[in-house]
Amino acid sequence: MSNALEIVCDACGQESLLRREPVYEGFTKVGESLSCMACGHTYADEADVPFKSGAPASIFSDADKSKLPDVFDPDVDTRNCRNCQNYLQNPFTQWCTVHRKDVDALDTCPSFKRAEPKEEEDPLF
Ligand SMILES: [Zn+2]
Numbered sequence: 001m002s003n004a005l006e007i008v009c010d011a012c013g014q015e016s017l018l019r020r021e022p023v024y025e026g027f028t029k030v031g032e033s034l035s036c037m038a039c040g041h042t043y044a045d046e047a048d049v050p051f052k053s054g055a056p057a058s059i060f061s062d063a064d065k066s067k068l069p070d071v072f073d074p075d076v077d078t079r080n081c082r083n084c085q086n087y088l089q090n091p092f093t094q095w096c097t098v099h100r101k102d103v104d105a106l107d108t109c110p111s112f113k114r115a116e117p118k119e120e121e122d123p124l125f
Pocket residue numbers: 009010011012013014016036037038039040041
């Protein structure tokens with residue numbers, strides 16, 4: 001478990017992180033100090049902490065979410081630019097010769113024409 005939790009600070013109004021530090025009396029831990037990492041404002045109780053609302057932080061970006069199903073679903077994958085005869089790929093770019101623009105291997109296109117199966121290895125893999 002991470003100790004860093006997202007808050008929207010009451011004191012400074014920023015999206016910040018909660019700093020959670022043990023408080024000692026002598027050598028005995030007597031509690032925790034909860035404070036804003038941005039401004040240092042301390043919260044007396046965890047119930048007072050303005051945790052950022054919503055779901056826990058996602059480990060995937062939105063871009064990852066939209067790509068993942070395409071990669072692993074062979075039916076969706078089959079009409080992608082990477083399988084099109086108009087798709088050119090080199091180490092620097094992926095290019096559609098019909099639309100004359102950069103494309104992504106997983107793009108779909110109304111001008112899709114299935115490429116003949118190639119014998120050579122895909123240079124990226
Ligand atoms: Zn603050």
